[in-house]
Amino acid sequence: MPDTAQEIRLASRPEGEPRPENFELAEAPMPGPGEGEVLVRNSYLSVDPYMRGRMRDVKSYIPPFQVGEVLDGGAVGRVVASNSDDLQEGDWVESMNGWREYYTAKGDSLRKIDPALGPVSTALGVLGMPGLTAYAGIHEIGKAREGETVLVSAAAGAVGSVAGQLARIAGCRVVGSAGSQEKVDYLTSELGFDAAFNYRDVDLSQALREHCPDRIDVCFENVGGDHLEAALGRMANFGRVALCGMISAYNLEEPPAGPRNIAALLVNRVTVRGFIVMDHYDMLPRFAQEVARHVKSGELRYRETVVEGIENMPEAFIGLLGGENIGKMLVKVGPDESGA
Amino acid sequence: MPDTAQEIRLASRPEGEPRPENFELAEAPMPGPGEGEVLVRNSYLSVDPYMRGRMRDVKSYIPPFQVGEVLDGGAVGRVVASNSDDLQEGDWVESMNGWREYYTAKGDSLRKIDPALGPVSTALGVLGMPGLTAYAGIHEIGKAREGETVLVSAAAGAVGSVAGQLARIAGCRVVGSAGSQEKVDYLTSELGFDAAFNYRDVDLSQALREHCPDRIDVCFENVGGDHLEAALGRMANFGRVALCGMISAYNLEEPPAGPRNIAALLVNRVTVRGFIVMDHYDMLPRFAQEVARHVKSGELRYRETVVEGIENMPEAFIGLLGGENIGKMLVKVGPDESGA
Numbered sequence: 001m002p003d004t005a006q007e008i009r010l011a012s013r014p015e016g017e018p019r020p021e022n023f024e025l026a027e028a029p030m031p032g033p034g035e036g037e038v039l040v041r042n043s044y045l046s047v048d049p050y051m052r053g054r055m056r057d058v059k060s061y062i063p064p065f066q067v068g069e070v071l072d073g074g075a076v077g078r079v080v081a082s083n084s085d086d087l088q089e090g091d092w093v094e095s096m097n098g099w100r101e102y103y104t105a106k107g108d109s110l111r112k113i114d115p116a117l118g119p120v121s122t123a124l125g126v127l128g129m130p131g132l133t134a135y136a137g138i139h140e141i142g143k144a145r146e147g148e149t150v151l152v153s154a155a156a157g158a159v160g161s162v163a164g165q166l167a168r169i170a171g172c173r174v175v176g177s178a179g180s181q182e183k184v185d186y187l188t189s190e191l192g193f194d195a196a197f198n199y200r201d202v203d204l205s206q207a208l209r210e211h212c213p214d215r216i217d218v219c220f221e222n223v224g225g226d227h228l229e230a231a232l233g234r235m236a237n238f239g240r241v242a243l244c245g246m247i248s249a250y251n252l253e254e255p256p257a258g259p260r261n262i263a264a265l266l267v268n269r270v271t272v273r274g275f276i277v278m279d280h281y282d283m284l285p286r287f288a289q290e291v292a293r294h295v296k297s298g299e300l301r302y303r304e305t306v307v308e309g310i311e312n313m314p315e316a317f318i319g320l321l322g323g324e325n326i327g328k329m330l331v332k333v334g335p336d337e338s339g340a
Numbered sequence: 341m342p343d344t345a346q347e348i349r350l351a352s353r354p355e356g357e358p359r360p361e362n363f364e365l366a367e368a369p370m371p372g373p374g375e376g377e378v379l380v381r382n383s384y385l386s387v388d389p390y391m392r393g394r395m396r397d398v399k400s401y402i403p404p405f406q407v408g409e410v411l412d413g414g415a416v417g418r419v420v421a422s423n424s425d426d427l428q429e430g431d432w433v434e435s436m437n438g439w440r441e442y443y444t445a446k447g448d449s450l451r452k453i454d455p456a457l458g459p460v461s462t463a464l465g466v467l468g469m470p471g472l473t474a475y476a477g478i479h480e481i482g483k484a485r486e487g488e489t490v491l492v493s494a495a496a497g498a499v500g501s502v503a504g505q506l507a508r509i510a511g512c513r514v515v516g517s518a519g520s521q522e523k524v525d526y527l528t529s530e531l532g533f534d535a536a537f538n539y540r541d542v543d544l545s546q547a548l549r550e551h552c553p554d555r556i557d558v559c560f561e562n563v564g565g566d567h568l569e570a571a572l573g574r575m576a577n578f579g580r581v582a583l584c585g586m587i588s589a590y591n592l593e594e595p596p597a598g599p600r601n602i603a604a605l606l607v608n609r610v611t612v613r614g615f616i617v618m619d620h621y622d623m624l625p626r627f628a629q630e631v632a633r634h635v636k637s638g639e640l641r642y643r644e645t646v647v648e649g650i651e652n653m654p655e656a657f658i659g660l661l662g663g664e665n666i667g668k669m670l671v672k673v674g675p676d677e678s679g680a
Contacts, residue, residue, distance in 0.1 A: 060607050061607055061608075224602060224603070228602065229598070243602070243605055243606045244606070245606070246602065246603050246606065249603060254600075255600040255601055255602075255603065256600065257597065257598065257600060258569070258597060258598025258599040258600045258601070258602055259598040259599075259602065260594075260595040260596065260597060260598045261595055261598070262564060262568065262583070262586065262595075262598055262599065263564070263586050263589060263595065264614075265583055265612060265613075265614035266583045266584070266585070266586065266614035266615070266616070267400050267401055267614070267616075268401075268614065269613075269614050269615055269616060269619060270613075270614050271611060271612070271613040271614075272605060272611070272612040272613075273605075273609075273610070273611040273612075274604075274605035274606035274607070274608065274609050274610050274611075275606070275609055276606070276607075276609055279609060
């Protein structure tokens with residue numbers, strides 16, 4: 001066991017796009033587990049778009065990160081020492097104690113992962129929070145029904161790629177928007193999207209007219225800005241917009257121009273509903289069962305973009321906000337002998 | 341019976357604010373009722389904000405008005421001759437055959453009014469479409485519950501004044517926004533609103549912070565534009581926005597700037613739902629019973645702004661869009677011996 005463990009701290013609050021100097025790679029003393037605690041060595045750290053919001057000093061649904069402190073993100077790791085009856089050495093766990101190599105925590109505060117369900121890294125992706133976000137958004141918020149048209153933006157990302165496939169499995173016609181030709185190809189040839197387009201290359205309204213001839217019943221929105229405006233203008237009567245993310249705005253210092261076509265919501269009787277995954281943890285058991293089954297059968301596919309080394313974490317996060325990932329973006333910082 | 345009947349036609353499509361020359365007062369031959377038809381003399385004609393939208397040549401949930409043709413609006417009148425088994429001479433009826441003195445129609449296409457429920461003019465206001473709009477918006481769309489804070493914009497209007505009172509009756513704290521001190525006084529001293537402000541005189545965000553200290557659970561939105569943006573910024577977690585109208589935009593040739601704080605919908609998990617009263621006619625029986633009872637008991641009050649003479653109809657409509665009315669704006673074009 002080393003004497004120290006590496007962690008990434010917030011060195012300063014980013015203005016606009018985060019830069020490497022906003023982050024600091026630091027050494028902390030190796031923690032020792034107290035009574036009822038376990039010591040965990042992280043293997044995979046999660047980088048998530050929502051973390052950009054927490055880097056601002058504003059109140060939101062979770063408190064902001066503090067300058068000089070470690071960035072709490074999702075992580076999957078393995079118990080290396082246990083003083084807890086809840087977990088044994090060798091158990092895999094998911095936590096919000098990421099962006100560091102080692103941590104201690106009460107045994108009962110961690111979610112134990114069953115490696116038989118799939119590779120442990122998927123607990124941060126298709127079988128974890130991004131997957132549940134997609135599941136809640138498609139089923140509970142969007143209420144996608146067979147035969148409907150579903151538009152997914154940022155469709156090659158960790159959430160969007162699952163959302164689109166769940167809609168396809170539900171019998172919907174699925175249209176994806178993504179930021180490169182490689183992603184567009186991935187959506188149509190690997191994930192079974194009915195259509196996809198590169199939003200950087202097209203007139204959005206025209207692309208939506210072309211690819212959504214019967215308009216849009218459910219819009220799973222991850223992007224916001226112009227993309228949302230174009231989608232609102234193409235919604236079907238009684239359509240639903242599941243407002244999941246607005247990645248186009250996360251690096252902006254001023255809020256972007258709002259959609260000018262709010263009146264279309266009224267005329268078409270559209271429902272727009274903002275949602276956050278943590279309100280939908282009650283769906284977790286049903287989600288885990290259903291989606292693990294689809295993954296095992298091969299009906300639902302996923303991809304991970306894995307960066308090696310905790311020192312590359314800031315770069316991975318910056319890249320994520322720039323759309324450099326396909327599927328879930330992870331940083332591997334420890335061994336993975338889960339063998340799945 | 342005269343040989344001719346007056347009617348108001350659309351002379352040209354307005355650009356921006358409608359002007360008198362966009363309307364034409366015309367004489368049409370007095371119609372005679374055919375088989376199964378009745379002849380109705382209108383007493384009250386309804387002017388409604390949504391009619392501005394129909395003056396544009398764009399497809400919407402109802403077809404646009406045609407230049408040179410009479411403007412179909414709501415009306416209350418009395419059967420003066422009947423070839424129909426459904427209606428007798430002397431019956432009061434509501435129809436969409438307004439903006440004219442006389443019309444013929446199939447007897448079974450008209451809604452018969454019971455004058456015992458209240459003055460027949462209320463079939464165009466508190467007991468008619470505006471009342472049902474308020475009822476559906478507060479109960480079905482907004483799902484206002486006891487103890488919640490409800491914000492109503494254009495609160496002294498035909499819809500807003502009923503919406504606010506229904507929320508008050510449901511046990512909500514009700515805050516109204518209106519465009520003059522006279523209206524503000526009306527809301528607080530006559531209609532029992534807990535608070536009200538003149539949106540022309542205040543900083544909207546500050547007024548909402550002041551009057552909605554526990555934020556807004558339900559926003560009944562009639563105005564749009566800056567007003568909607570300010571309201572979105574003050575919504576409570578899991579709040580609902582019932583998007584009923586956007587009167588601030590009806591005279592604009594270009595859509596107004598959209599709300600820049602769409603991200604607030606996500607963070608606060610807000611639902612925005614556009615709605616149109618005609619989707620909620622199933623609520624009519626329950627609405628009519630409940631609201632007529634509240635009106636009779638005096639718990640729910642209404643006011644009408646009545647303009648005399650069909651020739652003043654364009655002016656009444658222009659005035660309506662400028663906020664010159666308190667409560668329902670009507671044009672009286674025939675006798676009312678309903679005596680209620």
